[in-house]
Amino acid sequence: MNPTNARKRSRLLSSAVASASLMALGSAAYAEPVNLTLEYSCPFPLIGDQPIIAEISADIPAEVKVGEPLGPFQIEALTTVNEDSRLGLKLVGSATIEGVATSTNIITTGAGDRQIVVPLSIPQSPIPDQSGAFTVPATGEAEQQVFDAADVGPGTISVGGLVLDMVARTASGDVAPAPIGEFTADCTQVAGQDNILQNFEVVNDDPVPDPQIEVTPDNLEFGNVQLGLSAEQSVTVANTGGAILGINAITIDGSAASAYMQTNDCTTVAPGESCTVDVTYFPSGEGEQLAELSIQSDDPDNGLVAVPMSGTSVLQPEPEISVDPQSVDFGKIQVGTSASTDITVSNVGDEVLYINGVSLDGAASSDFLQTHDCAMLTQDQACTITVTYTAPAAGISTANLVIESDDPDAGVVDVALQGEGDSGSSGTVDFLLDLEGATTINANGSSLPLNGSIDAVLELATGLFTADLTIAPTEGTFQISRLFRRLTATAEVTFEQVGDTTGQLANSVLSSESQMYVQVPEVTTRLFGFKIPLGGGSECRTMDPVTIAMQTPDGETFEPLTGGNLTGTYDLPPLENCGLLTDVLNLFMAGSGNTIDLELTPNL
Structure with a gap:
């Protein structure tokens, strides 16, 4: 071969x-x-x-x-x-x-x-x-x-x-x-x-889950820190989504960024896990110092989270007294009866505060009585002074509650006191009550906190009353998941009373009816760290007034001088004049089955 x-x-x-x-x-x-x-x-x-x-x-x-x-x-x-x-x-x-x-x-x-x-x-x-x-x-x-x-x-x-x-x-x-x-x-x-x-x-044809960042707390307040010392707080970065969260950068920005330092163990965060950012405040100079902790991630809906930070640099530790409220009006009560209120004394400084004395002064000081547990308050500690007014006769009584301490700037604080006795000869009794509670919007399941007051005149003979109901502006959040994935909207809500609130007090049971327009000045959401408007406006309100009927819950009592609880349900008419998304907002606002629960307490 x-x-x-x-x-x-x-x-x-x-x-x-x-x-x-x-x-x-x-x-x-x-x-x-x-x-x-x-x-x-x-x-x-x-x-x-x-x-x-x-x-x-x-x-x-x-x-x-x-x-x-x-x-x-x-x-x-x-x-x-x-x-x-x-x-x-x-x-x-x-x-x-x-x-x-x-x-x-x-x-x-x-x-x-x-x-x-x-x-x-x-x-x-x-x-x-x-x-x-x-x-x-x-x-x-x-x-x-x-x-x-x-x-x-x-x-x-x-x-x-x-x-x-x-x-x-x-x-x-x-x-x-x-x-x-x-x-x-x-x-x-x-x-x-x-x-x-x-x-x-x-x-993979299956939907890929997204990471979702959650940062707590949403702000850091270091308070007063003496020059030369430092204070530390921590921020937790959690992943509540279904995919790994990548932390791209953590920085400190703002006018006083150099007064803060951060360390962290955040790189990637598995679903259900978290990491920690430790922030240290080093005061410099004197006065408040503001900055912002910025956390950047690959969360597709919230790629940048900003955590405001504040601290106050002080040259040397000092006590600082805070008194709340700074004046008390017991209103009109029947002669021979009493009403009480609490006054809170706090130390908002960074040194021990000593309460040297608590006394009553003034022409009608004998109509008032005070008891307290105030002596020495460490930083952020508080004590309570209880003041009781007993109406001796028809007419106005005034006095001062005098609080003495070693606060170098406010060694003596006066709290003005006033009360009025009513003999009942006029046939009416005035009472002013603070209200606090919440209302639940059935359409979206959200709860809005409520605060305000009710100023009422009660006819003693009939138990009928008329009142001026004031509810402070509030806001609430709700998910609009039927339209957008995991999108959270924030609605600002105000209330405009229509006529007086009316009702009757019989056998210690109060029933009332109020009418008011519900206004929504603004509805927003946040995408990628930016505030995006969804609707609302100065003319955005319910088409018709909302009628809210409330009554003392079964088994409870209501007294004008001590207050009580009220509960009720109501229908929320559709909104109008709220912009292009008016119909969308009505999906999550209007409808029946809404509830309201209030606690009324004396405004003292």
């Missing part, structure tokens, strides 16, 4: 088998054509290591969905063997060639590598007697692959090693003489080549 022809025959035969084997990795249908040419070194009998060239063509999808099978794929390959190789095979008496080519390949995704072994069968193919090139077919199947959520993202298919198991036969069907008749070649891919057959993407 001519050694030159034998080498040519081995090289071309190996190239044909390698090409057929490597094509087994591709998808034959409904995919993207790809091509790759690789060089191998294969050890062959007699002639040693020989280079072979594998020209690989395949159809492989560029996108694969999670859970959907990729394959199996039937592979058909046809390789041309040239005249020199045909002649070399004939010289050793070969009439046919057959065998198996085994290709080892790698699929790489975000979940790691997976190895795919693909066998290709080369059926017994005749070696023509006439001169000229001839073809060798090969067929095989690449096994089915299925990807899961861990694989989502970019992936590659790389061509790896190759093993050839070949048999050459004579015309009688016998195996050709050794060592060419049967041989195995474990081929090595030449280093430095681009062996990536296809780049593809694993995609």
Whole structure:
């Protein structure tokens, strides 16, 4: 056998088998054509290591969905063997060639590598007697692959090693003489080549959950801190969403940013987990110092969260007294009866405050009585002074509650006291009550806090009363998830009374009816840290007045001088003149089944 022809025959035969084997990795249908040419070194009998060239063509999808099978794929390959190789095979008496080519390949995704072994069968193919090139077919199947959520993202298919198991036969069907008749070649891919057959993407049709940032508290108040000392507070950054939250940056900004320092362990936060930002305040100079802790994340709805910070630098620690309220009016009460109220004394300084004395002074000081538990107050501590007014006769009584302390700036604080006795001869009694409570809007499930007062005149003979009801502006938040995913709206609400509140007090049970317009000056939301208006306006209010009927709850009592509880339900008419989103706002505001619960206490 001519050694030159034998080498040519081995090289071309190996190239044909390698090409057929490597094509087994591709998808034959409904995919993207790809091509790759690789060089191998294969050890062959007699002639040693020989280079072979594998020209690989395949159809492989560029996108694969999670859970959907990729394959199996039937592979058909046809390789041309040239005249020199045909002649070399004939010289050793070969009439046919057959065998198996085994290709080892790698699929790489975000979940790691997976190895795919693909066998290709080369059926017994005749070696023509006439001169000229001839073809060798090969067929095989690449096994089915299925990807899961861990694989989502970019992936590659790389061509790896190759093993050839070949048999050459004579015309009688016998195996050709050794060592060419049967041989195995474990081929090595030449280093430095681009062996990536296809780049593809694993995609997931299921909605991908978002991270959601939650920062508590929403502000830091360090209070008074002596120059040269420091104070520390912490902020918790939690992830209440369904995907990992990335913290991109945490910075301190503002006019006094240099007075604050932060350290944190926040990089990525898993769902349900949290991290901590520790902030230290180093006072400088004298006076209030303001800054802002800014937390940037990949929360798609709230990428920037700002936490306001304040601290006050003081040269030396001092006590500072705070008295609330600073005046008390007991109003009109019946002669011979009493009314009481509490006055809170607090130390808002940064040194111990000593209360040196509490006394009553003034022309009618004997109509008042005080008791207290005030002596020494540490920083942020408080005590209570209870003042009782007893009406001795018809007419107005005035006095002063005098509080003495070692506050260097306000050593003596006077609280003006007034009360009026009513003999009942006028047939009416005036009473002023503070109200506090909440109303629940049934349409969106939100609760709005309520504060205000009721100034009433009661006819003693009939129990009928008229009153001026005042409710302070308030605001509430509600989710508008039926329109937007996890979008929170904040509504400012005010109340305009229509006529007097009327009712009757009978057997210590109060019933009342009020009418008022509910106004919504502004409805906003926050997206990416910005305040976005959703509606409202100066003319945005209910089409008709709201009628609210309330009554003392069963089993409870109401007295003009001591107050009591009221509860009721009401319908909220639709809003009008609220801008383009008026109809949207009515979905979450208007309707029946709204409740109101109030506690009325003496305004003293």
